[in-house]
Every structure is written in structure tokens, then in C-alpha cells.
Amino acid sequence: GESVGLHLPTLSVQEGDNSIINCAYSNSASDYFIWYKQESGKGPQFIIDIRSNMDKRQGQRVTVLLNKTVKHLSLQIAATQPGDSAVYFCAENRSGGYNKLIFGAGTRLAVHP
Amino acid sequence: ETGVTQSPTHLIKTRGQQVTLRCSSQSGHNTVSWYQQALGQGPQFIFQYYREEENGRGNFPPRFSGLQFPNYSSELNVNALELDDSALYLCASSSKQGASANEKLFFGSGTQLSVL
Numbered sequence: 001g002e003s004v005g006l007h008l009p010t011l012s013v014q015e016g017d018n019s020i021i022n023c024a025y026s027n028s029a030s031d032y033f034i035w036y037k038q039e040s041g042k043g044p045q046f047i048i049d050i051r052s053n054m055d056k057r058q059g060q061r062v063t064v065l066l067n068k069t070v071k072h073l074s075l076q077i078a079a080t081q082p083g084d085s086a087v088y089f090c091a092e093n094r095s096g097g098y099n100k101l102i103f104g105a106g107t108r109l110a111v112h113p
Numbered sequence: 114e115t116g117v118t119q120s121p122t123h124l125i126k127t128r129g130q131q132v133t134l135r136c137s138s139q140s141g142h143n144t145v146s147w148y149q150q151a152l153g154q155g156p157q158f159i160f161q162y163y164r165e166e167e168n169g170r171g172n173f174p175p176r177f178s179g180l181q182f183p184n185y186s187s188e189l190n191v192n193a194l195e196l197d198d199s200a201l202y203l204c205a206s207s208s209k210q211g212a213s214a215n216e217k218l219f220f221g222s223g224t225q226l227s228v229l
Contacts (some may be wrong), residue, residue, distance in 0.1 A: 008153060028180050034217060043115070043220035044156065089155050098217060099146065099207055100169055103155030 008087060009110040019077040019111075023090035023104045025050035028071060034101065035064060035075045039086045047075070047088075077109075085111045115139055117206050117221035125227045126194050134189040134206030134224045144168070146218060147186040148203040156203055162187055163209055177184060191226075199228045 001029050013019045016036040025033065031052035036044035050057045050064045050073075057064050087108050091101040116139035126132050137147050144163045158171035162181035176192040185206070191198060202225075205218035211215035 035218075041222070043117075045115075046217050046219065049217055062178045064210075091155075099144065099161060099209065099218065100158045100171065101146075101156075101218060102158070106155050 001099060008070045008106045008108045010110055013080050015080060015082060015111055015113050017080055017108060019080045019084070020107065021075045021077075021088050021107045023073040023075075023107075025071050025073060025090065025104070026102065027092060028068075028093045028095060030102075031092040033064070033066060033073055034091045034093075035062075035073075036091060037084075037086045037104075038089065038106075044089060059063075072087045080109075080111050082111050082113065085109055100105045115206075115219040115221065117204060117219055118225050119202075119204050119221040120123070122222070123227075125229060127229050128194055128196060129189065130194050131192045132194060132226060134191075134202050134204075135224070136177070136187045136189070136206075137208030138185045138187070138204075139219050142206035142208045142219070143185055144188060144207045144209040144216075145181055146178045146187065146205045146207070147189045148205065148220075149173075150201040150203055150223070159189070169173050194228045198214075199226060201225050210218060 034049040038044045048059045049057040061078045065074045088107045089106045090104045118137045119146045146161040147159040150156040160170040161168045165181045178190045180188045196202040203223045207216040
């Protein structure tokens with residue numbers, strides 16, 4: 001399939017290093033946030049989510065940090081592997097209605113051996 | 114794999130034609146959302162279906178319409194295709210419980226539509 005994110009900002013890291021991908025969200029009323037990973041030719045794959053009553057959540061090799069004061073979200077990937085190479089999107093949602101996610105522009109993560 | 118399946122995977126149409134894209138939701142999910150992803154951009158919300166009715170719509174014209182069936186599968190229809198409709202169309206399913214809307218979406222692999 002076609003590549004996703006041909007002109008996106010790129011983060012290049014060495015295999016084994018930690019990666020930090022940042023995202024600024026737009027709506028101060030948003031209270032639910034998700035990180036997705038998208039590989040070429042595939043749909044977005046859920047990585048981790050966090051609600052606004054938390055400021056940190058950990059998964060397997062991934063950590064999401066939420067700073068509501070400056071409307072900033074980050075995804076930390078520990079011991080980055082070649083299989084982590086993809087485009088990463090943050091998405092925000094606001095409760096009280098339907099599940100409409102607003103996606104950020106995306107960041108390409110390139111992992112070098 | 115998410116269990117969300119979309120068909121077809123690729124489609125080529127000409128300007129002015131109509132297209133129907135299909136989506137089967139993940140087992141146990143009652144809500145389907147459609148997104149449009151242009152090359153190099155994040156997905157943009159088109160609309161969502163819950164209990165066979167449109168339950169929210171993004172900034173897309175009326176020529177974008179949809180259906181949800183009793184088995185929760187869904188169709189996206191686009192009439193009078195324009196060149197700018199060329200994109201990856203993504204279907205996502207989720208499980209809406211009462212008034213709660215904050216459930217993670219599980220995406221299919223999409224249909225790549227090219228309008229010539």
C-alpha cells in the first residue's frame with residue numbers, strides 16, 4: 001500500500017535507545033487521549049491511552065505522559081526496536097457525546113541498527 | 114489484528130462516479146466510525162454510527178453518507194466523486210456503553226481510493 005506520512009517530522013534513533021515522541025493537543029476540554037502506531041499500508045494500531053485524571057500511564061515498553069497545563073502529551077518507547085519504525089499519531093477526545101477522535105499530524109519514527 | 118475488516122482494499126474511480134466501501138466491526142462492538150486519511154496527514158473524522166443511526170458527523174459534505182446494519186457492519190457511500198476524495202478510508206469499531214463515549218477505537222486496514 002501507499003506510504004503514510006511522506007512529509008512528516010522524523011525522529012531518528014539507534015536501536016536500543018529510548019524514544020520520545022511529543023504532541024501538542026488543541027482542546028483544553030479534551031479528557032481522553034490515545035497514541036496510535038501506523039505502519040505503511042495498515043490502519044492505526046492502538047498503543048496506549050490515558051484519561052485526564054492521570055498524568056502518567058505505563059504499558060509494555062511504552063509510557064504516556066500528560067501535561068494538561070501546557071496541553072502536551074508524550075510517548076516514551078524504551079529500548080526502541082526496528083519493529084517500532086512507523087508513523088505515530090496522538091489523538092484527543094472529549095467526553096459527553098460520541099467518540100470523535102481528533103488526530104495530530106503524526107511523527108515518523110525511524111530506528112537504525 | 115483488530116478484527117475490523119474492510120473491503121475492497123484498493124479502488125480506482127473516475128470523477129463524478131459513486132463508490133461504496135464496506136466494513137465489518139470487531140466482534141462485540143456496536144459502534145462504527147469512518148475516517149478519511151489523506152496522504153501525509155492524520156485521519157479526519159467523517160461520521161459515526163450507533164444503533165443504525167448517525168451519531169455524530171465531522172466537516173464533510175452530504176455526498177458522504179453511511180449506513181449501519183443490525184449486525185453492526187457499515188457502509189460508507191460517496192457520491193459525485195472529486196479528485197480530492199482520493200485518500201485512505203478507515204473504519205474503526207468500538208463498544209459504546211450507555212452515555213460513555215471514551216472507548217478506544219480499533220481500526221481496519223482501510224480502503225485506498227484513487228479518483229482519476
